[in-house]
Amino acid sequence: MEFFEYREGGLSAEEVSLSEVASAVGTPCYVYSKRAFLSQLSALREAFAEADPLVCYSLKANSSLAICAALREAGAGFDIVSGGELFRALKIGADPATIGYAGVGKTEPEIERALDAEVLLFNVESVNEARAINHVASRMGVVARIALRLNPDVDANTHSYTTTGKKENKFGIEFSQARELIGVLRGLDAVDLAGFHLHLGSPISTVEPYLAGLGKLLPFIEEARSNGVDVRYINVGGGYAIEYGDNTTVGPAEYAAAIVPLAKKSGCKLIMEPGRFIIGNAGVLLTSVTYLKRTPTKAFAICDAAMNDLIRPALYGSYHRIWPVKTSLPVDAYDDPGGEGGQIVDVVGPVCESGDFFAKGRRLPDLSEGDLLAVFSAGAYGMTMGSNYNSRPRPCEVLIDGAEYRVIRRRETYDDLIRGEVF
Numbered sequence: 001m002e003f004f005e006y007r008e009g010g011l012s013a014e015e016v017s018l019s020e021v022a023s024a025v026g027t028p029c030y031v032y033s034k035r036a037f038l039s040q041l042s043a044l045r046e047a048f049a050e051a052d053p054l055v056c057y058s059l060k061a062n063s064s065l066a067i068c069a070a071l072r073e074a075g076a077g078f079d080i081v082s083g084g085e086l087f088r089a090l091k092i093g094a095d096p097a098t099i100g101y102a103g104v105g106k107t108e109p110e111i112e113r114a115l116d117a118e119v120l121l122f123n124v125e126s127v128n129e130a131r132a133i134n135h136v137a138s139r140m141g142v143v144a145r146i147a148l149r150l151n152p153d154v155d156a157n158t159h160s161y162t163t164t165g166k167k168e169n170k171f172g173i174e175f176s177q178a179r180e181l182i183g184v185l186r187g188l189d190a191v192d193l194a195g196f197h198l199h200l201g202s203p204i205s206t207v208e209p210y211l212a213g214l215g216k217l218l219p220f221i222e223e224a225r226s227n228g229v230d231v232r233y234i235n236v237g238g239g240y241a242i243e244y245g246d247n248t249t250v251g252p253a254e255y256a257a258a259i260v261p262l263a264k265k266s267g268c269k270l271i272m273e274p275g276r277f278i279i280g281n282a283g284v285l286l287t288s289v290t291y292l293k294r295t296p297t298k299a300f301a302i303c304d305a306a307m308n309d310l311i312r313p314a315l316y317g318s319y320h321r322i323w324p325v326k327t328s329l330p331v332d333a334y335d336d337p338g339g340e341g342g343q344i345v346d347v348v349g350p351v352c353e354s355g356d357f358f359a360k361g362r363r364l365p366d367l368s369e370g371d372l373l374a375v376f377s378a379g380a381y382g383m384t385m386g387s388n389y390n391s392r393p394r395p396c397e398v399l400i401d402g403a404e405y406r407v408i409r410r411r412e413t414y415d416d417l418i419r420g421e422v423f
């Protein structure tokens, strides 16, 4: 959030006023600060420097090509979970030797493309997936490097939909099953078990889940080594949290202080998969108030952005700070229902669902129709989770770089909505 500043004339990112961007490209639109996401990447790298990690940006957080290209130029690798994400990574010239392929349901055509591209590692989540990778690799006459994703049954204290390291989750392999799988892998010629992977959930705002997961993983690595496995990689996943305005989280230094000593002790190359930490607070969603509506009990600000543009509040009940782009009130007056001034409103979209909201019962300055609002912390899992629900064209995306800005994805048109359909 600190990358977006209120100056005279309203909210700006780097040297560009967001009112100016909205007048030029219309709303709703996503706006990202390049300086913001590059500085997040550097902050993580600096904190973890002692372990010299391979930082694989998790493309699912925001896979817009211009953003991925800028991160690649800055030296990031990529964490992918589908053939489509592989396509995007290769499109922006990512070095396949920096790509890790995760996900529970890789199909054979996806595996084949990734092998053809020579990605660094497949993070394997089941015995049948290992067999499928072996089958495809053997048909192609190559050997696939794999890391087993373990499920340490650790509670990451996230929303239940984004917890991935508990035994009831579909992710990862339980330790005794992983032991058996290591036995199975001995009989498979086309896979090379090169490491282990953990991803516990997202966002994880304390270090304890990482410590608990690694506390179980490290002895397992030793055991695997004593059974002849040449373990070279330890992947600690992503999940590094950001501040949304209603929470507190540790920062890169605290994550590193917990993880680096254990990674070094493992004697493995450290891989990390941050997504949200890099891009979450580097983006805002700009939206205009279409109508103000008052019922006998409530006030609504009905905006031109909706749940199809940013689904996190509807999906997870996520908090996003919202504030007018032009305001004379101090920003820290936000969201105190017991505070004074302004009004309490539900900030909602035009979609035909009561779940279509960005904030409920939020204190905002008095609004007028046409006012521009910024929905903060929208850089991660915003546009990538967008849809065309209610046949709404998806918004455009703008990248700010110093005093310059450019459209990095044009707004969809009605023709885009029906592309590929026949009747």
Ligand SMILES: Cc1ncc(COP(=O)(O)O)c(C=O)c1O
Residues within 6 Å of the ligand: 058, 060, 061, 079, 102, 103, 199, 201, 202, 203, 237, 238, 239, 240, 273, 274, 275, 276, 277, 380
């Ligand atoms: C395997 C894996 N790695 C990394 C991430 C990125 O998480 P975050 O954006 O919270 O860093 C995810 C998110 O779902 C994931 O599933």
